[in-house]
Amino acid sequence: MKLEYLFFIFIFPGILFTSILGLIIGWVDRKVSARFTFRVGPPFLQNFNDFFKLLGKEATLIKNSIHSLFIAAPFVAFGTLSLLATMIGVTLFYGIGFGGDIFVIMYLMMIYSVMIVLGGASTGNIYSSIGAGREVKLLIGDELVFILVCLVPIIKSGYQLNLESIINFQASNGAFIGSASGILAFLLSIICIQAKMTMQPFDIPEAETEIVEGPLMEYSGPPLAFWKLNHFMMYVIFPFFLILIFLGGFNLTGLGILWFILKYVGIVVVMIIIKNTNPRIRTDTALNFFWKYASPIGLLAIILAILGV
């Protein structure tokens, strides 16, 4: 165990960096959404204030719930996301692997959704239960497409599974987004991310006007603070992951910094625009969309990738 690994996990690009950047990008999301709807939006430090204030509040426990699961879920999810952030970030910023390949990342991303389901279902609240059920349905929908999408860079990089091999391959042969299969997979992956982050049009599990925040309904105090932090951390993890597997990573020298900002902010802005220009769709419509339309397109991307287009 080297000392720099601890630095990777806790400071950069792990917990501290991802949390702070996530909270800032969360502010960008709130601000842009507000401007979309002719509102002023929150001040810059609002997300930080919310987080620290929630940490100081009391966490209410429900008598009939499974307390251990209820409390553990947000923190396990936080740990999962921290690990994800470290793995993706180390490869992006240092160009070296940090144990684990693209499949590990896919599994860890799934564990986050599972934690939402467990945390929501443990309370016994009817709204939370419905929300957890919807989260499972959404996971079933988007997971297949997400796996198909992740296979494209693997195929295109000559069946390499390591993140650093994928990024090195792109460094020498150009980013995958430059090919037809890459574009298809990239577009699909943005939709998948929208579903994984439960943003509109896929905010089905948390539908405020239907089931009142769903799985998060009974949470309060520090556990809720960590759920919110998890959500903001995903604003960093998912765009970084897309940049890693499709856009050829970063080159943090000279003009490369500008490119880094453009790529990252570009993806985030596309996500925010999709979020603000769509209503929430129904569960059956979402499944229909992912299985009937998105999956065949994902398969098409894979076939194109095998053909080398």
Place this chain on the structure above:
Amino acid sequence: MKTKSNLKNIVNKNQIPLGPFHPLLEEAEYFNITVDGETVVDIDMDTGWMHRGHEFISEQKTFTQSIYLVERICGICSTSHPLACVHAVEDVDNIEIPLRGRYIRTLVGELERIHSHLLWVGLAGHFIGYDTVWMWAWKYREPVLQMFEIISGNRNHYGMLRVGGVGKDVDPASVPELNKILDTLDKKMDMIAKIANDDPVLRSRLVNVGILSKKDAIDFCAVGPTSRASGVRGDIRKDEPTDAYDLVDFNEIITKNGDVYDKFVVRVLETLESIKICRQCLNKLKIIDGPILNNVKEISAGEGIGRYEAPRGEVFHYVRTDGTNRPIRHKVRAPSYNNIPTFQASCKGIPIADALITLAGVDPCYCCTERAIRVTDKNNKKNNIDLLKLSRDKTSNIRGNF
């Protein structure tokens, strides 16, 4: 419908409580939805979360005072209720209203329809998770409130109506400005209509959702846009034209399908018709001179009914007088009273997400519907007169302390 609340039923896992306080309902109302998975099997409603006793209070007030009272039945229909009320009082003695007063009444009534329908469009957007539509529709509603401010001095409760006419004249100098605001509104409404027509995601949430068939609309006695979306004719402005409705030109909007999308279309097109009526009224107000109020000295004994097409449908007021200056009986029937029970026909067998927008699709107004309740329990029997006495005692106690 149950009349007594029984929250203990919620223990059953396949029942979802919707309310009494829920983000979907801005007001206190309780729906109990029985589901099988995500499909709604049965839906039940529990009334009585709002206790206001408007009818009883109205019987203690003079005719002029009770107009201000019924204006506060609902914050959105704050012209429809007083308009139906003055119609009822005028019906007792067949009081004539001056022509200019009639046009001003129609203008205010139609402006209210525009702002109410825009409010619903925004709320419907919010209910299906489309907050952008919500904020945009309410931004476009803002100029209408400005028009109200120019006309009456108030944004929400206008206090314009009197028995025999209106209380405040429209300044002819402000007519060009009002016309200008109406012109901007036209374009915005076209844009809103296009959003719903062109957006496939939005259409998937609205089209063929919560269909209320023509037969069901008739069976449940639905009124207003709810029934007209199902293809049932019926608009008080056409059937029994009061005020200036027989002098202006407008169309009655009727669609066939009865789903939420049709309710949306009916409301948007009605808004455009209302803009048309407002233009005609403003043009007439430029030409017509004369009194706005026919001074009524006294109302003889008798009874009268007043009907008006509120934004949600027909609102009905009944007044009985005994020759004094106050009604001895005042009965109000709001349109939502007929419209809300249509969920029995339109919400069964569809997913929860659809059922909720269907519930909101009739534009329910719970504070219109529930105004009075008699509190009875085993030990402590109190009727409305006792409650009023309690309230008066409390007020006099407070007064005594100063």
